[in-house]
Amino acid sequence: MYIGTKAAALLGLTPSDVTILKAISSKESAIPDIASRTGVPRTSLYYMLSTLERRSLVSNYERRGKKYWKTSSVEELRTRYTSLFNGFDSLKDDRIVKEMSRETTVTFYRGNSNVINVLREISDLPLKSRFYGIQPEASIIQAVTRNDIKEIIRFNRKINSKKLIVEGIIHEKGTDSMIKVLPTRIGIELLKSFSNRSADTVKLPDNYLNKTKSEIYLYNNKIAIVNWSEEFAVIIQNKDVFDLLKEMFNSTKYLLERYDQNEKIARKLVDFGSV
Incomplete structure (x- = not known):
C-alpha cells in the first residue's frame, strides 16, 4: 500500500x-x-x-x-471511510437517535425548534414527578430570547398544572435578567408562568458559571445537556450515568444557599403592579 x-x-x-x-x-x-x-x-x-x-x-x-x-x-x-463520512452527513438531520446498548440511548437535537423537545419531555412527565436542573443566568437569557416565548410559557404552565417538582440550581439574578431582555407585557406573562411552582431551589454564586450558556436537566433516567445559543442538545438515557450525576447534583445543592424563587417572582410581580 x-x-x-x-x-x-x-x-x-x-x-x-x-x-x-x-x-x-x-x-x-x-x-x-x-x-x-x-x-x-x-x-x-x-x-x-x-x-x-x-x-x-x-x-x-x-x-x-x-x-x-x-x-x-x-x-x-x-x-x-465512505460509511464514516456518510455518518457525518447524517448530522444534517435535526434528530439522531443512537442505541448504544439495551441500557443506553443517546439522542442528538439540532436547532432550537427541536431542542425544545427537552422541555416537552419534562412537561410530559407523570403527575407530581420530580426533575432536576442547573440553569445559569446566561443560559436562561438564551432560552427566552432564542425560542418562541409563548411556547416556553405554555410548557411552564403545563409543568405547574401537573404539580411537577423541580429541584434547581440557578442564579438568583437570572430572574431579573430574563425579564429585562423581554417586552414588559411578555416578561410579566413569563414570570406568572413560573410562579407558584413546586420548587426546591438553591442559588449559584454570582461569579460562578456566570458566562455559561448551557444548562442541564435530569429526569426519568435521562440527562439532557442543552445549549440554546448554539442550538443543540444531547440526551443520554442511562440509569448509571443518571445516578452518578444526580448524586453530584445533590452534593452541590447541599453546599449552596437555599433560594425561594416563588417569593422572588411574587415580589417582581408586585413591582410590576400585576398582582
Whole structure:
C-alpha cells in the first residue's frame, strides 16, 4: 500500500505508522518479519499494529498456527471511510437517535425548534414527578430570547398544572435578567408562568458559571445537556450515568444557599403592579 504525505496527514498517521504499512504491503508479514524490516521493537510493534487494526488499515489472519498481517485494500478503505463520512452527513438531520446498548440511548437535537423537545419531555412527565436542573443566568437569557416565548410559557404552565417538582440550581439574578431582555407585557406573562411552582431551589454564586450558556436537566433516567445559543442538545438515557450525576447534583445543592424563587417572582410581580 502506497501512502503519500497528504494521505498520511489526512489519516493522522505517524512516520512509524507509514513505515509499518509499507513493510507489510511488500510481502507476507509475520511479527518477526515486520520488526526486521522496520527496526521497530516487537513490544512497540504489537501496540502499533493493534492501533492500525482498529482504524481498519490492517488485519491479521492465521495460517498453520502462525499469525500474519496484511494491509487493507484501497477498495476496503474506500468502503470504510465512505460509511464514516456518510455518518457525518447524517448530522444534517435535526434528530439522531443512537442505541448504544439495551441500557443506553443517546439522542442528538439540532436547532432550537427541536431542542425544545427537552422541555416537552419534562412537561410530559407523570403527575407530581420530580426533575432536576442547573440553569445559569446566561443560559436562561438564551432560552427566552432564542425560542418562541409563548411556547416556553405554555410548557411552564403545563409543568405547574401537573404539580411537577423541580429541584434547581440557578442564579438568583437570572430572574431579573430574563425579564429585562423581554417586552414588559411578555416578561410579566413569563414570570406568572413560573410562579407558584413546586420548587426546591438553591442559588449559584454570582461569579460562578456566570458566562455559561448551557444548562442541564435530569429526569426519568435521562440527562439532557442543552445549549440554546448554539442550538443543540444531547440526551443520554442511562440509569448509571443518571445516578452518578444526580448524586453530584445533590452534593452541590447541599453546599449552596437555599433560594425561594416563588417569593422572588411574587415580589417582581408586585413591582410590576400585576398582582
